Amino acid sequence: MDKHKEELKALTIILRASSSVEKVVKKDMSSHGLNATEFTVLELLYSKGRQPIQMIGKQILLASSSITYVVDRLEEKGFVLRVADQTDRRVTFCELTDKGERLMTAIFPKHAEKIAELFQDCTPEEVTVLQSILKKVGYKAKDLLN
Numbered sequence: 001m002d003k004h005k006e007e008l009k010a011l012t013i014i015l016r017a018s019s020s021v022e023k024v025v026k027k028d029m030s031s032h033g034l035n036a037t038e039f040t041v042l043e044l045l046y047s048k049g050r051q052p053i054q055m056i057g058k059q060i061l062l063a064s065s066s067i068t069y070v071v072d073r074l075e076e077k078g079f080v081l082r083v084a085d086q087t088d089r090r091v092t093f094c095e096l097t098d099k100g101e102r103l104m105t106a107i108f109p110k111h112a113e114k115i116a117e118l119f120q121d122c123t124p125e126e127v128t129v130l131q132s133i134l135k136k137v138g139y140k141a142k143d144l145l146n
Contacts, residue, residue: 043104044056051095078097079103
């Protein structure tokens with residue numbers, strides 16, 4: 001019974017920490033006039049370059065209908081462009097515009113600093129251990145859903 005008590009306590013800590021971290025990250029993103037999904041798409045394109053729209057959803061775990069909406073909004077703001085594949089008409093790429101590139105060049109370093117601030121009380125070894133443990137728990141949760 002004591003083991004289950006500690007596991008429940010660990011779960012409560014994960015959920016509370018996740019909620020607090022999410023609030024910090026969302027506040028940081030919204031300070032730039034972006035919601036979390038918009039920022040995540042821009043971050044993906046900034047770090048990996050042009051991506052097929054169909055793959056963006058898979059990479060950031062979002063439904064294709066939602067990706068279409070987010071790309072539409074980012075396109076309206078002038079941050080991204082849709083570019084048709086010249087060899088396969090079924091594929092459309094999404095890429096940053098110059099305006100999107102300038103935005104991410106300006107805000108990404110500040111965002112990275114905010115993330116670093118979240119972990120400033122942890123050693124690099126603790127961050128590595130945290131990654132490993134959270135992956136184990138996450139993969140197990142995924143297995144339990146199947």
